[in-house]
Amino acid sequence: MAKSEGKKRNWRDKYRFTIYNDTTFEEVWKIKLTRYNAFLLLSFIFLFIVGATVSLIAFTNLREFIPGYPDVQMRRNILISAIRLDSLERELELRDKYFANLNAVISGRQPLDVISPPDTSKRYKNIEFTSIPEAAELRAQIEKEEKYNLTFPRMNDPAGLTGLHFFPPVRGIVTSKFDLRRKHYGTDIVTKPRSVVMAALDGTVIFTGWTMETGYVIQIQHSSNLITIYKHNASLLRESGDFVRAGETISVVGDSGELYTSGPHLHFEIWYKGTPLDPEKHISF
DSSP: OHHHHHHHHHHHOEEEEEEEOTTTOOEEEEEEEEHHHHHHHHHHHHHHHHHHHHHHHHHSGGGGGSTTOOOHHHHHHHHHHHHHHHHHHHHHHHHHHHHHHHHHHHHTOOOOOOOOOOOTTOOOOSOOOOOOHHHHHHHHHHHHHHTTSSBOOOTTSOGGGTTOOBOOSOOSEEEEOOBTTTTBOSEEEEOOTTOEEEOSSSEEEEEEEEETTTEEEEEEEETTTEEEEEEEEEEEOOOTTOEEOTTOEEEEEBOOSSSSOSSSEEEEEEEETTEEEOGGGTOOO
């Protein structure tokens, strides 16, 4: 107990720190401190020095003199690299979606919609849009071409076909028309090689196969006792029993077979209750 009380008294004991003039021995400055006060004063001075050092390094250019700290040019390069990396990741994502859609088209499945994200790395101000004569001409041309994409039934169509809207299986040039006298029960349409063939109506695939005369053939059964036939394909993308919707890919244009194969084209037929119909009366190719 005596030692403990002695230590407490030592912390409370006051000490005088005095500065004298060495020539005149005049007292210049003095201070009285206990050990406790001296500890607090030294701690405050230490914390002040640490805080001032951190502030100078954090808020002034002195931090650039620290070994290993990146300078302004290095930070700019890091920022540019991060932006380029983000753009590269976005391009890779779009490329993967493109190949997935391409694979879906080849396999006859419905491709996914790809929405390109906006590029937020650039800022544009004061953008002005002006109309040019070529834009108006192009708009008029597109409206004229798309006006007859779907062919509506005519007044003399069979009663069972009223209200049906056929989807063009391909877009191209008609080289051989429907002719019952020549027993040509369909229409030949020349288009770009390897173009995809699309179903004209919703229906179920009832036949897929290959024949010596007409090559790869696919037949689809539709409602209202309708059957559409697609001949001379390069390859078939559907199998018997598959359900397809109008506009979905079913095959690829080719020139297979030995009958009327002067080049890549599609021979397209429409049969209603066992009777062939002229496709050009129902579809605008």
